[in-house]
Amino acid sequence: MGTFSDLVKSWSSQLSLYSKTEAESLVNWLLEHHLGMRRVDMMHFLEEKDLPKALHTDLERLKTGEPIQYILGYGPFYGREFEVTHDTLIPRNETEELVHLIIKENPGRGKKILDIGTGTGCIPITLNLEMKDSEVYGLDVSEGALEVARRNAKKLHAEVNFLKCNILNDLPPLIDLDILVSNPPYVPKKDQSEMHRNVVDFEPHLALFVPDEDPLVFYRVIGEKGKRLLKKGGRLYFEIYEKAAIEIKALLEKEGYDRVTIHSDLNGKERMITANWN
Incomplete structure (x- = not known):
């Protein structure tokens, strides 16, 4: 009979794609999900042979680099659990910071808001x-x-209107927005080799990558169409590629936005940009 810590150590050592701390966190998450117990309750452990077969199956998937959110079918975001599938990106901490910035900068009731490229919603x-x-x-x-986003809204009792639209070709049938927000595709295909394989191999490329010859295409198009979607005094919020912050700022200023501001995330990386439409 091994101890709980022995099991975590043994399994995490098999996750060579991750650091020791990340691997142990993933193993603990997997155990909690399958056993329905908090970590503190798992300290008095059972034999490894008594663990459910599905848990061992999911461990094998983790070893391939598949993100645990896809394996379990959900991921945390802003204190809630969101369904994720291979049709959606996994919600990330930087996007939580973007959402927090929007909430902080826009007090008051009754805001009209559009999110472009909504993914999980x-x-x-x-x-x-x-x-x-x-x-x-x-x-x-x-x-x-969109199907995933609608299910998340229903489960979380949110009232969000979801629309199918290719922003590069079409203008959404909306006007007088207070807030326009987007976390669009922004990684040039040439940078694919620099990314962790658990992103490249499993997350939807449609939501990740842009052509090398026009990497700012979504920022340019959304910025241009945002002038017709936003009311005077409306605010534009982007999650951005840290390597392109200066170029995106210049692009928005050229489009006529003012108070264009680059924001760093908690890790000090330039990952958000805000602008006013007047």
Whole structure:
């Protein structure tokens, strides 16, 4: 009979793609999910042979680099659990910081908000739940992602209107927005080799990558269309590629936005940009 800590150590050592701390965290998450117990309750452990077969199956998937959120079918975001599938990106900490910035900068009730490239719906759902009397829309080009977003909204009792739209080709049928937010595809294909394989191999490339010859295409198009979507005094919020912060700022200023500001995340990386439309 091994101890709980022996099991965590043994399994985490098999996850060579991750650091020791990350691997142990993933193993603990997997055990808690399958056994339905908190970590503190698992200290008095049972034999490894008594563990459910599905747990061993999921460990094998973890070894391939598949993100645990896809394995378990959910991921945390802003204190809530969101369903994720291979049609959606996994909600990330930087996006939580973007949402927190929007909430902090926009007090008051009744804001009209659009999220472009909504994925799981984590941005518009959270904004609807955190901002009183908000009228919130989320759009995506992927029907698979929209189905996930709608399920998340229903489960979390959020009122969000989801639309299918290719922002590069179409203008959403909305006007007088207070807030336009987007975490669009922004990684040039040439940078794919620099990314962790658990992102490249498993997350949807449609939501990740842009052409090398036009890497700012989404920022340019959304910035241009945002001038027709936003009311005077409306605010534009982007999650950005840290390597392109200066270029995106210049692009928005050229489009006529003012108070264009680059924001760093908690790790000191330039990952957000805000602008006013006047």
